[in-house]
Amino acid sequence: MEPGGRRRQQQQQRRLQELRREATQYYQDHRVPQRMEEALNALFPQRPADLYGELANYFSKFSKAPVICKLVGRKVLDGVGQPTLEVEIYCTVKNYEKRICSTVMSSHSQIPENALPETTEADEKERNDSVNTAVEWVNESLNMMLRGLKPTDQCKVDKILGEYFTKKVEEKKEVQKQEEEEEEEATLALTSCTPSATSLPGKKKSAKPGKKVAVAERPIPPAEPAESVLRGSVAIGGTSLAVAKAGAAVSRIPLYLHIALLKCDQDSLKEMTLPLPMVTLLNCEKISPAKLRLVKEVMLIPPVQLSLKQGIERVLDIQKEMMRLLQPPGEAPSSQVADSKKGRAHNTGKKAPLKGKYEILTGTFKSPDEMVDVYVELINKFPFIIALIDPLRKEDRQQWSNICCALGSKCYLIAEDAATYISKLKTDQNINVPMCSGVVLKYINETKVSDLIEVTGLLDGQRHITILGSPDGESSDDSLVDLAVGLGARFIKLGGLSRGERVTKYNRLLAIEEELAKNRTLREANLEFIAFAEESQPEKQLSDVLPPPKQDSLPPQLSQPALQVHSLPAQHADLGHPN
Known part of the structure; x- marks a missing residue:
C-alpha cells in the first residue's frame, strides 16, 4: 500500500475511536440508561418476562378508544x-x-x-x-x-x-297514502262513467219451509290481523x-356481562342467574309419531336443584327413552321426535273459525269457556306441568283472566303470540295483552338491544317472568343465550336437543354456567308462582296487566324435571268442517 493510503486509513480509525469516546461520554453525562431503567422499574416492579409486550399494553391505555x-x-x-x-x-x-x-x-x-x-x-x-x-x-x-x-x-x-x-x-305511509288517493280517484272516474244499477222490485228471499235454522252461538272476537313488517x-x-x-x-368482557351492565346502568354485578331451558321433548305435529291435537309441543324444564349440565343430561336420557317408546316395532330409531318444522307459523286450521270452538281431538270440540275447565282438570291431574304457553287465543281475553285466577298459583300462564313484537310492547301504551304470568320475547325485525332492556325492566317491575325464545328460522349465532343471561330472563326457549343451530346455543349456555361457577358469581335459580286476584281485571296496558302479586313457593314434588305444555290455540275449527 502506498504511504498516502496508509496514512488516510490510520486517520479514519483514529476518528472512529474519537466518535465512540464522545458517544460514551454523552450517555454517561446524561445518565440515559440509568434513567430508563429507573422508569421501567417504577412501571413494572414485578419485572415481566415480556418487557416489550408490557410496554405495548401500558401505552395502549392512552390510545384513542375504538x-x-x-x-x-x-x-x-x-x-x-x-x-x-x-x-x-x-x-x-x-x-x-x-x-x-x-x-x-x-x-x-x-x-x-x-x-x-x-x-x-x-x-x-x-x-x-x-x-x-x-x-x-x-x-x-x-x-x-x-x-x-x-x-x-x-x-x-x-x-x-x-x-x-x-x-x-313515515316514508312508507306517505307512499301508501298517495297510492290510496290515486286508486280512489281512478275508482271515482270509473264510477262516473258507468250507469248505476238499480235493483228491480221483488219479494225478499225467505227461508225454505222445513229448513232448520242453526242456533247462533256466542261469537268470539275475530283474530287480530298479523302485524305488518x-x-x-x-x-x-x-x-x-x-x-x-x-x-x-x-x-374485553363477555356479551352477557356487557348486556347486564347496560341494564343495570353500569352498576357492579355480584351474582347472576342462568335462565332455565325449556327443552322440547315431543313435537305434536305431522312429523311426530305421537300426534296430539290439544298441544303443539311438550317441553321439559330441568329441576332448579341440579346444575344446568346435570339437567341437560337428565333431559337427554328422558328424550332417548321417549323416542324408544314411541318408535314402532321393527323400525330404526328416529331423531324427529323432539324436532319441529321451522320457518312457518303453526296454524293448522284449514278454515276460519265460525263458531268459536277448539278442536282438542279429532271430532272433539270445546268452547273457550270449556277450555278453561279442560286446563284446570289437566293441571290438577298432572301437577308436574308447571307452565302453559298460549293455552288460549290472545283474543279470548276473558278466558285468559279466568284461567289465571284458577291456575295462577299452580303454574305459569305464558303469552307468546301476544308478545312477539317487542318494539310495539314498548311504544304502544294501550296494547291489549291478555292477563298472564309472563311473555315470550323474540329478537326479530326492528327490535333493538335497548328495547329488550327496557321491556324486560318493565316486566321485572310488574313481577312478570321473561322468556327469550328462538324465532322460526334459527341461525348458528348464539347471541340469544348471552342476551337471556344478561337480561336476567327466567327461562330460555331453544327447542329440542337436536340440530346444530340449537345445540350451539345449549353449548353456549353450558359454557356460561362453567364461567360463572368458576368466578363464583352463579346464583341459584328460584321459581315462584303468582296467585291472581279473583275478580277479573280490566284490559290495560302491559304494565297494568298483572294484579298485586302473592308469592307461593314451588311445590316440593317439583324436584324432578317439570313438564311444560305449549298449546295450539290456532286450531279453532268450524263444527261443520271437522278435520
Whole structure:
C-alpha cells in the first residue's frame, strides 16, 4: 500500500475511536440508561418476562378508544335455508381498521304451514326482497350514520337506529297514502262513467219451509290481523345486536356481562342467574309419531336443584327413552321426535273459525269457556306441568283472566303470540295483552338491544317472568343465550336437543354456567308462582296487566324435571268442517 493510503486509513480509525469516546461520554453525562431503567422499574416492579409486550399494553391505555369505521351487510342463509341478514362491524383500533365481530339474525315468518302455493311463493319473494333492502340499508345509510361512534355507546346507537326506522315508516305511509288517493280517484272516474244499477222490485228471499235454522252461538272476537313488517327492518335489529357484540369485544368482557351492565346502568354485578331451558321433548305435529291435537309441543324444564349440565343430561336420557317408546316395532330409531318444522307459523286450521270452538281431538270440540275447565282438570291431574304457553287465543281475553285466577298459583300462564313484537310492547301504551304470568320475547325485525332492556325492566317491575325464545328460522349465532343471561330472563326457549343451530346455543349456555361457577358469581335459580286476584281485571296496558302479586313457593314434588305444555290455540275449527 502506498504511504498516502496508509496514512488516510490510520486517520479514519483514529476518528472512529474519537466518535465512540464522545458517544460514551454523552450517555454517561446524561445518565440515559440509568434513567430508563429507573422508569421501567417504577412501571413494572414485578419485572415481566415480556418487557416489550408490557410496554405495548401500558401505552395502549392512552390510545384513542375504538370507534366504528365500517359496517358490512350481506345476505346469508339461516338454519332452514331461508335468506337472512349478517352484519359485520369494523372498528378503528390504534389507527388500524380491524374486524371486530359479526351477527346473523334469525328470521321469523307468520305464513301458515298449509298456505296455498302462491301465498308461499309470495312470502318467499317478500322475504328475499326484505333481506336485500336490509343489506342496502346497512351498507349505505347505516354505514354512514354510525361511522365514528363508539361501539360501547349502545343507547346513542339505538337512538339513531330508531330515528332512521321511524323515518322509513313515515316514508312508507306517505307512499301508501298517495297510492290510496290515486286508486280512489281512478275508482271515482270509473264510477262516473258507468250507469248505476238499480235493483228491480221483488219479494225478499225467505227461508225454505222445513229448513232448520242453526242456533247462533256466542261469537268470539275475530283474530287480530298479523302485524305488518317494514321491508328491510331486520337491518335495525341486526345492526343493534352487532354493535352490542362489538362493545363487549372492545371492552374485553363477555356479551352477557356487557348486556347486564347496560341494564343495570353500569352498576357492579355480584351474582347472576342462568335462565332455565325449556327443552322440547315431543313435537305434536305431522312429523311426530305421537300426534296430539290439544298441544303443539311438550317441553321439559330441568329441576332448579341440579346444575344446568346435570339437567341437560337428565333431559337427554328422558328424550332417548321417549323416542324408544314411541318408535314402532321393527323400525330404526328416529331423531324427529323432539324436532319441529321451522320457518312457518303453526296454524293448522284449514278454515276460519265460525263458531268459536277448539278442536282438542279429532271430532272433539270445546268452547273457550270449556277450555278453561279442560286446563284446570289437566293441571290438577298432572301437577308436574308447571307452565302453559298460549293455552288460549290472545283474543279470548276473558278466558285468559279466568284461567289465571284458577291456575295462577299452580303454574305459569305464558303469552307468546301476544308478545312477539317487542318494539310495539314498548311504544304502544294501550296494547291489549291478555292477563298472564309472563311473555315470550323474540329478537326479530326492528327490535333493538335497548328495547329488550327496557321491556324486560318493565316486566321485572310488574313481577312478570321473561322468556327469550328462538324465532322460526334459527341461525348458528348464539347471541340469544348471552342476551337471556344478561337480561336476567327466567327461562330460555331453544327447542329440542337436536340440530346444530340449537345445540350451539345449549353449548353456549353450558359454557356460561362453567364461567360463572368458576368466578363464583352463579346464583341459584328460584321459581315462584303468582296467585291472581279473583275478580277479573280490566284490559290495560302491559304494565297494568298483572294484579298485586302473592308469592307461593314451588311445590316440593317439583324436584324432578317439570313438564311444560305449549298449546295450539290456532286450531279453532268450524263444527261443520271437522278435520
